[in-house]
Amino acid sequence: MLEHGGRLRAAAQHYGIPLSDWLDLSTGIAPEPWPVPSIPLDAWARLPEEDDGLAEAACACYGAAHALPVAGSQAAIQALPALFAAGRVGVLEPSYAEHAQAWQSAGHQLIRLAGGEIEARLDELDVLVLANPNNPTGERFEPSRLLDWQARLARCGGCLLVDEAFMDSTPEDSLAAHSHRPGLVVLRSFGKFFGLAGVRLGFMLAEPALLARLHERLGPWTVSGPARVLGRQALGPASGVARERRAGQLQAAGQRLAGMLDAHGLAPDGGTALFQWVRTPAAAELHDFLARQGILVRLFETPASLRFGLPAGEIGWQRLAQALADYQKETT
Template identity: 50%
Template sequence: MLPHGGNLADARRRYGDLDWIDLSAGLSPYAYPVPPLAGDAWQRLPEADPLLTAAASRYYGAPALLPVAGTQAAIRALPRLFAPCRVLVASPTYGEHAHGWQLAGHRVETVSFAGFEGALGRADIAIICNPNNPTGERTRREALLAWADALAARGGVLVVDEAFADVDPAQSVADCSARPGLIVLRSVGKFFGLAGLRLGFVAASPALLARLAAEIGPWTVSGPAQAIGRAALADTGWQQAMRARLTADGERLHALLARHGCATNGSALFAWWPQADPACLHAHFARHGLWLRLFDNAARGLRCGLPPDETAWQRLTHALASYEATP
């Protein structure tokens, strides 16, 4: 399997049982407060909950949605809906996109974000993250919709992964996802700090969602996940306060790293910066009990999520200062 963040077991195996702070996954450190659950949430088979879909439709502005066990489930299932074809992926990005389409027998080409528009003419399916993970590139809503229309005109599809779009959703295209040629992926785990819930949504035309539901099969999202997701997606007061908090924390993180010479990009939830020798700096943070995400491929650099409390902020500050001081 491809490497991912959140792998503290690897950190412990390599560096010992330290007082670890996991900054590797780019998730909000402030989890939505899980409400009490009805007893039958654990006892019944999880029938599809129309109230969950309605809450998600209001939150994302999407006309039609399919709940899935995290967007990763959709990333693996979507390629199986299409006959082998030419797939274009804006890169560097979340590695499971290219990997999933390759596993399903498609011919995958990766191209830079700058070269993505120029390469669309040779693709049947095109995939882009907005904002991008891990580098933070952003693509204008108008451009995404124009590309989707161009692909749809020849029977193609644009897949837009908006897993990190919740803090600043202005450029989201989920509201247009019922049109031909557009599929939008949304994640509950990132913004709501509930990665263990394994809940996400696919927004697309009803016909495509019906095919995807048949491909994934029944009971894909647990009863507890549906109940918690329904509460989180409907809690507009919590969402508004959390956007403000995460925006402020994101600005603080980027400013801290900039003071120590890291030219960052990213989002409110994470900072990413290129590094000549990212493994060396990654190991330095690890020795301080800070687990960051190492990228030593096309996105050669480090990604750092938000510290969860003031103690973690101070530990990150100290680790940065001690690295600068190392002869």
């Protein structure tokens, strides 16, 4: 299995720092969880029923025509490649590594591409897979460009898959409204924006025929009853104002984090409302320095870089600022 952020217990054991003393910035998850509503007892006691309005709430929230709830977008990432005939799959790199692994494991030929290479090599591909905005680089692709690429792929029976896990704070850039087109798949994550990763809820937006094939492959009851209740509440029209307020707060927090890193000689090379990405040859050294202060960030080896998530609460912000200042003093 690939390594991901959030492995806090392993870090606590390695550095000998109690779990409760850590500031975990290793995931791109909103630090303040969405208020969890009261969950009816029958959501726990009965098998989930799929005609409960969750898919419709997701469609209305995202502006999509069709949606399939899944147990986190990761479930769709792993199952989707088996629905396509073996072919040449372009995968953005660096990006969320589970995409490449899933397509390769399903027998597809991977073509790893930097963002600037896609245009020139698109005609070589049967499928193009990318995240927008990208994780961890924060690279963004204009919707008009993506739709052009999708049309070119579709003319030859190909497909564009766009992972929009970090799109919620900038919904105007989403392709959700176009996801009914044959040859376009959009994935949306619930846990990151709402700060509820443990719920394991996500959505695939696509044409009905492809959604039905994925549904059949995943089987029944893939999303728990309590998760479905929570999803309907958070994505429903009554929560629209609260979602807009949250998006604005997260955007401001992302800008604050970028400014803090820049002020300490670590100008981000990219980012989103939920994380900032810093390329530096000293990535491993800084990762270790922060970990010894009980601050966990996400380390990437290729390219050498760090991803910083948002601190929770003002004490967390102050703690990160102090650690960065201490590191700056030590290295100058």
